[in-house]
Amino acid sequence: MVVSVLIKDKKFKRYISAERLQKRIEELGRQISEDYAGKNPLFIVVLNGAFMFAADLMREIDIPSEVSFIKFTSYQNMHSTGVVDQIIGVEEDLRNRHIVIVEDIIDTGITITEVLAEIKSYQPASVEVAALLIKPQALLRPVAVKYVGFEIEPKFVVGYGLDYDGYGRNLCEILILDEPQKPAETKIWTADQP
Numbered sequence: 001m002v003v004s005v006l007i008k009d010k011k012f013k014r015y016i017s018a019e020r021l022q023k024r025i026e027e028l029g030r031q032i033s034e035d036y037a038g039k040n041p042l043f044i045v046v047l048n049g050a051f052m053f054a055a056d057l058m059r060e061i062d063i064p065s066e067v068s069f070i071k072f073t074s075y076q077n078m079h080s081t082g083v084v085d086q087i088i089g090v091e092e093d094l095r096n097r098h099i100v101i102v103e104d105i106i107d108t109g110i111t112i113t114e115v116l117a118e119i120k121s122y123q124p125a126s127v128e129v130a131a132l133l134i135k136p137q138a139l140l141r142p143v144a145v146k147y148v149g150f151e152i153e154p155k156f157v158v159g160y161g162l163d164y165d166g167y168g169r170n171l172c173e174i175l176i177l178d179e180p181q182k183p184a185e186t187k188i189w190t191a192d193q194p
């Protein structure tokens, strides 16, 4: 069994298996299909990270719907820059549409907040977010995410669309940074201590 995977200069370990991802995405797809029956939703996928999640999620949607893609940059290397450049690709007429934004991961929440503001400016009938992963302890602002795949610890993850410096997007499971453990605190006792 492979314990640790090297991507560029960092070691990662297995975190969420392909089977668990698929099972959860099936549930999300079923839930969204029920909630949006008769509403002809438009799924807006945030590239690049959400491409694999979106591909699998869309296969579980069994109601009439449309899919579109947007892109921007906000994350470099392993630290969020907290700056969202211009969002490109919003072409459809969003007015009075039911929108579901499909995101890979919500970390500080800054990116999704800005995407939501941009989408809402087109006056859609409703907007909700479907995120595969969320790091609740890393959130810097409250965000309402209706559909969440997994809540995870605030550590860097790769795989299943998510990259480390461009690599690892093709992996079919989620891996987490395998940081060396801090050495346990050592106490030195001398003979005359109780």
Ligand code: 5GP
Binding pocket: 049, 074, 075, 080, 082, 103, 104, 105, 106, 107, 108, 109, 110, 111, 112, 155, 156, 157, 158, 162, 163, 164
């Ligand atoms: P936020 O604005 O919420 O801090 O970050 C959102 C974006 O940063 C995500 O859409 C994703 O592209 C990227 N991101 C946040 N956390 C991680 C992570 O652990 N791994 C990777 N690969 N990207 C992340």
Ligand code: MG
Binding pocket: 046, 047, 048, 049, 050, 103, 104, 105
């Ligand atoms: Mg993203």
